[in-house]
Amino acid sequence: MSIQKIAKLAGVSVATVSRVLNNSDSVKSKNRERVLEAIRESNYQPNLMARQLRTSRSSMILVMVSNIANPFCADVVKGIEEEAEKNGYRILLCNSGSDIERSKSSLGLLSGKMVDGIITMDAFSKLPELTSMIGQTPWVQCAEYADTGDVSCVGISDTDASEFAIRHLIARGCRRIALINHDLSYKYARLREQGYKTVMQEQELGYEAIEYASELSFSAGKAAMEKLLQAAEQPDGVFAVSDTLAAGAMRAIGDTGLKVPQDIAVIGFDGTELAEMVSPQLTTIQQPSRDIGRQAVSLLIKKIDNPESPAERLMMDWHFIVRASA
Known part of the structure; x- marks a missing residue:
């Protein structure tokens, strides 16, 4: 399909089609839509090399x-x-x-x-x-x-979001809140950890536990939670910096016979579809x-x-x- 045939199909000039392909602002919206519709109907693929030249x-x-x-x-x-x-x-x-x-x-x-x-x-x-x-x-x-x-x-604002999550866990009665984080070379990881520490220190709860997952995966979240559960003082709340890590943490909690949220409440981050797929469904910070x-x-x-x-x-x-x- 040539640009000339696109023009004929749309009922416009070749110049108009060219301007649409080159994202020109000078094309009337009605004509632009007609050209785009003709392109969709004909499955037209422009010659990118020629356009670049x-x-x-x-x-x-x-x-x-x-x-x-x-x-x-x-x-x-x-x-x-x-x-x-x-x-x-x-x-x-x-x-x-x-x-x-x-x-x-x-x-x-x-x-x-x-x-x-x-x-x-x-x-x-x-x-x-x-x-x-x-x-x-x-x-x-x-x-x-x-x-x-x-x-x-x-x-x-990763810091504001993580502070809000920790305050929510405290409001529902959690006092031993742990953080499952990831690679601190990422700024979001540092900011979410900063939010966690700020609230924990502000509330003077006398507890701080952070585990760093080896990667952003279900299995890494599970492994991080297993380490937290091995401590003499187990957490009663967990904030994970991604929904995937939180889902792994929930599996580790369940494997020990404990229940979410009765024994350990869990909050994730990102608001992905996964948060609705796990059981119980995951409380989370939803990013747009x-x-x-x-x-x-x-x-x-x-x-x-x-x-x-x-x-x-x-x-x-x-x-x-x-x-x-x-």
């Missing part, structure tokens, strides 16, 4: 995530893809695994002008290394972010994961269109979802 743009966005198996990361990527496609972009996905060498390999696409911009979800500690490679390429960081600098970012992805794309396109625009830091609302586990 004409416009010096590839209409591709590189998306680098630390772990696509993490349900939160997967949801953010869905939001990124939805918003990118709505604006005429496609994504190239790199599952970096927090491996700086794998990240560097993917960033090689920047030198060849294969992508117009980049969205990352890598650990905060890796950002300085990435900065030198990314250079002046439009860049937005999701979930992990710097308080200052030239990189736009989207996230939530897909909206985080959508907003990241909006910020990136703004930077692509206007490279001189200042960096923006967008802090989004989180919600506390109370279910049976706490």
